[in-house]
Amino acid sequence: MNVCRICKGQLEERRVTRLQEYNGKWYIIENLPALVCRQCGETYYTPQAHDRVIDLITGDAEPVRVEQVAVLDAG
Numbered sequence: 895m896n897v898c899r900i901c902k903g904q905l906e907e908r909r910v911t912r913l914q915e916y917n918g919k920w921y922i923i924e925n926l927p928a929l930v931c932r933q934c935g936e937t938y939y940t941p942q943a944h945d946r947v948i949d950l951i952t953g954d955a956e957p958v959r960v961e962q963v964a965v966l967d968a969g
């Protein structure tokens with residue numbers, strides 16, 4: 895895949911930060927390889943990148959740091 899499914903823009907390989915929920919907990923994964931549309935910014939992950947996220951979350955990798963996250967209620 896080298897064009898965006900939404901706008902047909904060019905995709906380029908980049909390292910991105912992804913937020914992922916797993917079993918009710920949120921994880922921030924930095925430096926994840928992804929394909930990002932140059933035109934609209936849509937991000938695409940390969941199946942390998944997705945597997946890497948799950949491996950990191952379910953494995954025994956030590957967090958590089960722990961962040962506090964602000965939770966806001968729009969209700």
Ligand SMILES: [Zn+2]
Nearest residue numbers: 898901931934
């Ligand atoms: Zn696009």
